Amino acid sequence: MSESAPTPGNATPEPTDFIRDLVSADLAAGRVTQIHTRFPPEPNGYLHIGHAKSICLNFGIARQFDGICNLRMDDTNPAKEDVEYVDSIIADIRWLIDGWADHCLGLGPRDAGSPEPGSLRSAVVGRTPGPDAGPFHASNYFEDLHAFAVRLIEKGKAYVCDLTPEETDAYRGAPDRPGRNSPYRDRSVAENLDLFRRMRAGEFPDGARTLRAKIDMASPNVWLRDPLIYRIRHTAHHHTGDAWCIYPLYDFAHCLSDYLEGITHSICTLEFEVHRPLYDWILTQLELPRPLPHQFEFARLNLSYTVMSKRKLLALVNENRVTGWDDPRMPTVSGLRRRGVPARAVRTFAQRIGVTKYNGLTDVAVLEHAIREDLNAIALRRLAVLRPIRLVLTNLAPDEVHSFEAINNPEDPASGTRTVRLTREVYIEEDDFMETPPPKYFRLRPGGEVRLKYACIIRCDEVVKDAAGRILELRCTADLDTRTGGPNAAKKVKGTLHWVSAPDSVGVEVRLLDRLFTEELPEAEGRDFRSCLNPKSLEVLTARVEPALANPEPGSRFQFERLGYFWPDPVDSRPGHPVYVRTTGLKDTWAKAAAK
RNA sequence: UGCCCGAUGGUGUAACGGUAGCACAGCAGACUCUGGAUCUGUUUGUCAUGGUUCAAAUCCAUGUCGGGCAGCCA
Numbered sequence: 001m002s003e004s005a006p007t008p009g010n011a012t013p014e015p016t017d018f019i020r021d022l023v024s025a026d027l028a029a030g031r032v033t034q035i036h037t038r039f040p041p042e043p044n045g046y047l048h049i050g051h052a053k054s055i056c057l058n059f060g061i062a063r064q065f066d067g068i069c070n071l072r073m074d075d076t077n078p079a080k081e082d083v084e085y086v087d088s089i090i091a092d093i094r095w096l097i098d099g100w101a102d103h104c105l106g107l108g109p110r111d112a113g114s115p116e117p118g119s120l121r122s123a124v125v126g127r128t129p130g131p132d133a134g135p136f137h138a139s140n141y142f143e144d145l146h147a148f149a150v151r152l153i154e155k156g157k158a159y160v161c162d163l164t165p166e167e168t169d170a171y172r173g174a175p176d177r178p179g180r181n182s183p184y185r186d187r188s189v190a191e192n193l194d195l196f197r198r199m200r201a202g203e204f205p206d207g208a209r210t211l212r213a214k215i216d217m218a219s220p221n222v223w224l225r226d227p228l229i230y231r232i233r234h235t236a237h238h239h240t241g242d243a244w245c246i247y248p249l250y251d252f253a254h255c256l257s258d259y260l261e262g263i264t265h266s267i268c269t270l271e272f273e274v275h276r277p278l279y280d281w282i283l284t285q286l287e288l289p290r291p292l293p294h295q296f297e298f299a300r301l302n303l304s305y306t307v308m309s310k311r312k313l314l315a316l317v318n319e320n321r322v323t324g325w326d327d328p329r330m331p332t333v334s335g336l337r338r339r340g341v342p343a344r345a346v347r348t349f350a351q352r353i354g355v356t357k358y359n360g361l362t363d364v365a366v367l368e369h370a371i372r373e374d375l376n377a378i379a380l381r382r383l384a385v386l387r388p389i390r391l392v393l394t395n396l397a398p399d400e401v402h403s404f405e406a407i408n409n410p411e412d413p414a415s416g417t418r419t420v421r422l423t424r425e426v427y428i429e430e431d432d433f434m435e436t437p438p439p440k441y442f443r444l445r446p447g448g449e450v451r452l453k454y455a456c457i458i459r460c461d462e463v464v465k466d467a468a469g470r471i472l473e474l475r476c477t478a479d480l481d482t483r484t485g486g487p488n489a490a491k492k493v494k495g496t497l498h499w500v501s502a503p504d505s506v507g508v509e510v511r512l513l514d515r516l517f518t519e520e521l522p523e524a525e526g527r528d529f530r531s532c533l534n535p536k537s538l539e540v541l542t543a544r545v546e547p548a549l550a551n552p553e554p555g556s557r558f559q560f561e562r563l564g565y566f567w568p569d570p571v572d573s574r575p576g577h578p579v580y581v582r583t584t585g586l587k588d589t590w591a592k593a594a595a596k
Numbered sequence: 597u598g599c600c601c602g603a604u605g606g607u608g609u610a611a612c613g614g615u616a617g618c619a620c621a622g623c624a625g626a627c628u629c630u631g632g633a634u635c636u637g638u639u640u641g642u643c644a645u646g647g648u649u650c651a652a653a654u655c656c657a658u659g660u661c662g663g664g665c666a667g668c669c670a
Contacts, residue, residue, distance in 0.1 A: 176598040220599040231668040590631045
């Protein structure tokens with residue numbers, strides 16, 4: 001029996017929610033002995049942060065209760081699906097669960113073989129499953145599913161229907177109005193069997209006939225009004241090729257795929273709640289020998305300033321409003337990854353937002369906070385100037401150099417120190433100087449003093465401008481007595497600025513990202529989500545950075561001091577020519593105050 | 597005039613008949629060679645009305661509001 005209570009002394013207690021409570025209760029009551037969940041994406045798009053919530057839930061439960069979570073492609077609609085998506089989904093999940101729940105990942109044999117119809121498809125589990133293991137596919141069960149459909153026909157619980165799509169709609173009625181029986185509802189078992197055989201044999205064109213469950217056309221639940229379970233589609237399938245021209249629908253395929261894999265808890269989102277009676281009906285009618293899976297529903301994630309529907313994300317990609325599914329501004333898992341968001345931060349986020357049946361709107365600030373919290377602990381501090389202005393220390397000789405020790409990460413002493421060099425000419429940030437500053441501006445002003453981080457205090461003596469009044473350079477005096485360890489080291493000034501040595505620094509491309517939408521609810525009624533795209537969601541500039549940033553290890557995490565967290569873009573960076581992406585900014589109290 | 601589900605501060609969540617707590621956001625302060633981090637304090641909440649009970653966010657009834665359901669999508 002699994003341990004359901006949090007381990008005493010465990011630093012991060014396991015989360016609790018109503019689904020985990022139900023799982024615990026099932027275990028405690030002996031209704032199940034091993035927890036088996038599944039994550040069943042349809043390979044018709046890339047995974048996004050909403051899927052990440054579901055992945056963290058399903059794998060988190062498997063992890064917490066010593067169970068297994070199968071990865072299954074829910075691929076029953078050949079018209080919409082593609083292997084490109086299969087591959088991206090696998091990569092995204094591996095990234096998200098790596099080192100956390102990868103030991104719970106259940107995979108199937110890559111060669112599905114031809115097992116006995118209805119037999120259990122056991123999972124291969126382990127951190128190194130080997131090349132023979134791959135995701136499960138609902139399409140690997142087409143033969144089983146077909147056999148189950150035949151059995152349903154034999155039991156008089158399914159029939160072949162010749163109604164056109166339009167007629168089918170009309171006969172279904174409406175939520176507040178019962179439907180009518182199909183004229184084909186009472187065909188004999190023999191005739192149904194023959195017709196279904198001929199459907200499979202390809203004798204009829206697309207849409208000519210369907211196989212329907214025979215339930216109740218007057219049910220107040222529309223999904224019980226003789227739902228379609230097979231349709232004719234003369235379309236090649238990305239995984240089964242042209243082996244089939246009839247394909248099962250979701251409601252029929254999903255519950256039985258769960259059954260075939262021995263799933264105990266089939267967790268899905270709220271919109272499937274009304275499908276649950278159908279899920280249970282199909283499994284019950286078939287009188288199956290093994291324990292049945294059960295469906296549980298939770299609210300999908302809605303995030304402010306974000307769109308989450310696959311259709312809209314696909315539109316952003318197709319209309320070239322972003323550079324691709326993995327554009328770092330996208331809420332896709334691949335976008336988050338390319339943006340430099342650590343997988344652990346995504347998991348922390350998923351845990352903090354909880355799991356309920358309430359359909360709310362989560363503030364994207366919760367995600368941003370989880371990212372900062374994670375990066376603050378691990379990112380190496382560096383000096384970089386995004387929008388440089390030249391600053392001349394007039395009391396230093398042109399070849400004079402002072403070396404200072406800079407701390408790599410104050411949160412992690414083990415990360416050590418490095419040397420930065422102060423020269424006569426340096427760059428500081430444009431924002432860090434104002435000729436006529438507002439109240440409470442702590443940065444540099446004419447006649448004012450600030451500290452150059454890790455170096456010394458300077459005083460601004462003169463502002464040099466061109467004919468147009470643009471600032472050319474600032475002429476300042478360095479007080480070397482205030483350097484670290486110097487006689488006046490303890491002298492206090494209000495502001496400390498980041499800076500780089502002009503001759504030492506190198507220019508690199510930096511990409512500043514902002515939220516993709518300007519409105520909290522881009523999908524609000526009565527507006528096109530495109531109308532609130534943020535025109536400033538991407539800003540590209542050439543920054544001056546300290547030499548230590550010129551050739552980063554791929555995957556390095558940095559904090560550019562006072563600017564935010566950056567990392568080298570894994571796609572566009574080249575050796576010696578990094579492209580830095582800003583994962584997220586620092587909390588900026590001054591910007592907030594200045595905006596008022 | 598159908599069926600299903602939901603409702604706790606600004607937001608997301610906890611409390612499983614017995615002190616309304618946590619996180620984010622906000623505000624104020626301390627500290628700081630990052631206006632970061634950290635620390636402290638703090639504003640704001642049980643949808644409404646009845647009922648059961650010594651005691652209700654929790655149980656019951658009614659109402660209000662919100663979401664979902666009528667693809668040969670998942």
